[in-house]
Amino acid sequence: AQTVTQSQPEMSVQEAETVTLSCTYDTSESDYYLFWYKQPPSRQMILVIRQEAYKQQNATENRFSVNFQKAAKSFSLKISDSQLGDAAMYFCAYRGGNYGGSQGNLIFGKGTKLSVKP
Amino acid sequence: EAEVAQSPRYKITEKSQAVAFWCDPISGHATLYWYRQILGQGPELLVQFQDESVVDDSQLPKDRFSAERLKGVDSTLKIQPAELGDSAMYLCASGPFDRVTGELFFGEGSRLTVL
Numbered sequence: 001a002q003t004v005t006q007s008q009p010e011m012s013v014q015e016a017e018t019v020t021l022s023c024t025y026d027t028s029e030s031d032y033y034l035f036w037y038k039q040p041p042s043r044q045m046i047l048v049i050r051q052e053a054y055k056q057q058n059a060t061e062n063r064f065s066v067n068f069q070k071a072a073k074s075f076s077l078k079i080s081d082s083q084l085g086d087a088a089m090y091f092c093a094y095r096g097g098n099y100g101g102s103q104g105n106l107i108f109g110k111g112t113k114l115s116v117k118p
Numbered sequence: 119e120a121e122v123a124q125s126p127r128y129k130i131t132e133k134s135q136a137v138a139f140w141c142d143p144i145s146g147h148a149t150l151y152w153y154r155q156i157l158g159q160g161p162e163l164l165v166q167f168q169d170e171s172v173v174d175d176s177q178l179p180k181d182r183f184s185a186e187r188l189k190g191v192d193s194t195l196k197i198q199p200a201e202l203g204d205s206a207m208y209l210c211a212s213g214p215f216d217r218v219t220g221e222l223f224f225g226e227g228s229r230l231t232v233l
Binding site: 004033035037043044045046047050052091093095097104105106107108109110111 | 158168211220225
């Protein structure tokens, strides 16, 4: 079974600084997606960034980028120029590439609570 | 912008009572998921639908939980009877059945408190 591990329950960053959130996963599949989702307090979960396993290039979305190390099964999120609005729970998630059956499910890590200090 | 709708946002009930949550996915999304999220933890799958069919309900406590998606559109998750340990956020998510993005879209959730 696939697992996702986030080893940092809480992180803190100064406004305008850079922070990296860690995630490791375990799978025997070769085709899959990895995601970082953001969940602000009392708000819905929204997608931050997505990485397809078959793509070697690391995904980037504005201030958010990932370091995808497929062999090491590592998928970290870097937030540059942190803003107060970045404060939230961040979840790393895995989804198998075969959408048939239960492999379409998202498997989440336990999350990292990010605080941004002004 | 299309969103996943959930209701109620908050529900307080006493143990042994019945509760129900409703989810309306984004139009056209074939897959629908119910997740349970305990405070401070990541969501865990309860049940997954493909159209009106259950794809995976292996983690659904079937002695007290039931879920349906009769016409392959909206869905209801029911708990009867509710127990103290059921206090959690219940999230609904939907997604298209294709490989374009792999993304799931989430509703705001239904927070259940069992007293």
